[in-house]
Amino acid sequence: MGVLPLQSRDSEGRLYIVGTGPGNLLQMTPRAFAALDEADCVIGNGFYLDLVRPMLAGKEVIRSSMGREVDRAEKALALARDRVVAMVSGGDAGVYGMASIVLEVAERSATAVPIEVIPGITAAVSAAARLGSPLSGDYVTMSLSDLLTPWEEIERRLDLAFRMRVPVVLYNPRSRGRPHNLDTAIEIASRHLPGETPVGVVRNAYREGEERLITTLGEFNDHITFVDMHSIVFVGGGETRIWRNETDARGIITPRGYHRKYVY
Amino acid sequence: MGVLPLQSRDSEGRLYIVGTGPGNLLQMTPRAFAALDEADCVIGNGFYLDLVRPMLAGKEVIRSSMGREVDRAEKALALARDRVVAMVSGGDAGVYGMASIVLEVAERSATAVPIEVIPGITAAVSAAARLGSPLSGDYVTMSLSDLLTPWEEIERRLDLAFRMRVPVVLYNPRSRGRPHNLDTAIEIASRHLPGETPVGVVRNAYREGEERLITTLGEFNDHITFVDMHSIVFVGGGETRIWRNETDARGIITPRGYHRKYVY
Numbered sequence: 340m341g342v343l344p345l346q347s348r349d350s351e352g353r354l355y356i357v358g359t360g361p362g363n364l365l366q367m368t369p370r371a372f373a374a375l376d377e378a379d380c381v382i383g384n385g386f387y388l389d390l391v392r393p394m395l396a397g398k399e400v401i402r403s404s405m406g407r408e409v410d411r412a413e414k415a416l417a418l419a420r421d422r423v424v425a426m427v428s429g430g431d432a433g434v435y436g437m438a439s440i441v442l443e444v445a446e447r448s449a450t451a452v453p454i455e456v457i458p459g460i461t462a463a464v465s466a467a468a469r470l471g472s473p474l475s476g477d478y479v480t481m482s483l484s485d486l487l488t489p490w491e492e493i494e495r496r497l498d499l500a501f502r503m504r505v506p507v508v509l510y511n512p513r514s515r516g517r518p519h520n521l522d523t524a525i526e527i528a529s530r531h532l533p534g535e536t537p538v539g540v541v542r543n544a545y546r547e548g549e550e551r552l553i554t555t556l557g558e559f560n561d562h563i564t565f566v567d568m569h570s571i572v573f574v575g576g577g578e579t580r581i582w583r584n585e586t587d588a589r590g591i592i593t594p595r596g597y598h599r600k601y602v603y
Numbered sequence: 604m605g606v607l608p609l610q611s612r613d614s615e616g617r618l619y620i621v622g623t624g625p626g627n628l629l630q631m632t633p634r635a636f637a638a639l640d641e642a643d644c645v646i647g648n649g650f651y652l653d654l655v656r657p658m659l660a661g662k663e664v665i666r667s668s669m670g671r672e673v674d675r676a677e678k679a680l681a682l683a684r685d686r687v688v689a690m691v692s693g694g695d696a697g698v699y700g701m702a703s704i705v706l707e708v709a710e711r712s713a714t715a716v717p718i719e720v721i722p723g724i725t726a727a728v729s730a731a732a733r734l735g736s737p738l739s740g741d742y743v744t745m746s747l748s749d750l751l752t753p754w755e756e757i758e759r760r761l762d763l764a765f766r767m768r769v770p771v772v773l774y775n776p777r778s779r780g781r782p783h784n785l786d787t788a789i790e791i792a793s794r795h796l797p798g799e800t801p802v803g804v805v806r807n808a809y810r811e812g813e814e815r816l817i818t819t820l821g822e823f824n825d826h827i828t829f830v831d832m833h834s835i836v837f838v839g840g841g842e843t844r845i846w847r848n849e850t851d852a853r854g855i856i857t858p859r860g861y862h863r864k865y866v867y
């Protein structure tokens with residue numbers, strides 16, 4: 340199994356930070372199952388706890404609210420001094436998840452608890468699979484939530500990202516508190532990419548109510564209300580195209596460049 | 604299970620494009636196991652087939668060489684007309700994997716075979732877990748292989764990526780055929796980021812021979828030979844720091860920005 344680089348020996352307990360994937364147990368790794376199985380106590384946001392409910396029988400379960408991430412990290416580390424604790428985080432815990440905040444709190448803590456980050460299927464790749472292959476090669480991952488990053492900084496990054504002309508994946512694209520961030524992102528994309536650039540949206544990938552939308556940058560504004568906080572938005576790069584089956588869109592393909600190397 | 608958006612009904616066979624994760628069965632999803640289990644025939648590069656060897660008993664196994672991806676895609680689609688075929692692809696098939704090439708070949712094919720892309724743990728997130736939380740938020744994924752993308756285009760993208768001052772993950776960072784691409788990438792990073800910016804390398808994440816290195820942009824040249832074709836390199840962003848335990852590096856943390864919102 341290789342090294343556990345974050346491990347130390349000051350404590351009898353341990354903390355697993357578990358990426359649960361998109362929220363369907365078929366997409367959660369055996370390592371994540373084993374960590375939940377071993378845990379005495381499972382802590383997380385209610386939405387993600389519900390998705391792993393079959394794994395929670397007989398365990399202490401601590402539900403923590405969205406927005407209380409620092410408290411949740413402190414509580415998990417305190418409990419992990421003498422117990423096996425699993426903190427669940429949707430998708431991969433290292434991408435807009437709980438890993439960094441737990442490690443930041445651990446960094447300031449007097450007691451060194453063994454910590455293992457267990458990777459999960461991150462939303463960019465689970466949603467991409469539902470569209471075909473919109474990423475394929477180089478791409479940029481961005482969040483449109485300005486809760487933790489100033490909006491001016493997000494705009495600065497978006498401008499550089501779209502200038503790369505590679506696919507850009509947008510997490511947290513739209514919520515009631517910030518309905519216009521996505522309009523601005525699309526406007527910035529339109530400065531650097533033509534109107535026919537494919538745009539794909541997957542809502543609730545691999546969960547109840549999964550739906551997808553395939554459109555273009557030029558026509559996206561007509562569909563913007565399709566996007567909610569459980570959606571992932573893909574803006575194509577310079578070579579991305581819609582895979583059409585007669586008149587229907589079957590998916591989105593960003594070619595990897597084999598056409599430059601081979602004739603096929 | 605939601606929709607299977609790439610499915611059609613013209614054929615009795617089907618093709619699963621299976622992301623096998625980093626190459627350790629504990630990191631491969633139940634959905635990927637089920638697809639391999641159902642398959643009559645498994646096709647892939649030998650390196651990835653060997654990693655799923657326990658799943659191959661009793662199946663027709665077709666080993667295809669690196670560099671023969673178009674042939675492999677054509678063969679898989681032809682076989683999938685009347686059989687269940689699983690094509691294995693390391694990490695996630697939609698990120699520097701086989702998904703796009705299979706879909707490109709399918710797009711030109713007269714027979715519409717049902718295709719399902721099954722997501723896997725991509726190397727950026729598996730390697731990141733071994734370093735702590737080097738990504739955490741917005742990040743850029745780039746490959747330094749110029750086999751399919753012209754090097755000038757890669758340099759153009761790298762310059763914009765490092766100007767974003769978010770973490771950049773480098774796939775295919777160094778091979779015998781292109782030993783100097785990584786030097787150039789580090790030189791471009793150094794134009795936009797200070798010498799103390801953390802750099803992490805994970806070699807063979809979750810596989811036999813796993814090793815990691817934590818250093819800085821300024822000192823990276825002393826360690827460049829640590830990097831091989833089975834490595835992933837992380838160059839930190841403007842806020843990334845090394846998590847030190849007295850004198851040792853425990854990991855790399857990119858904070859998500861809670862320090863701007865809370866005092867803790």
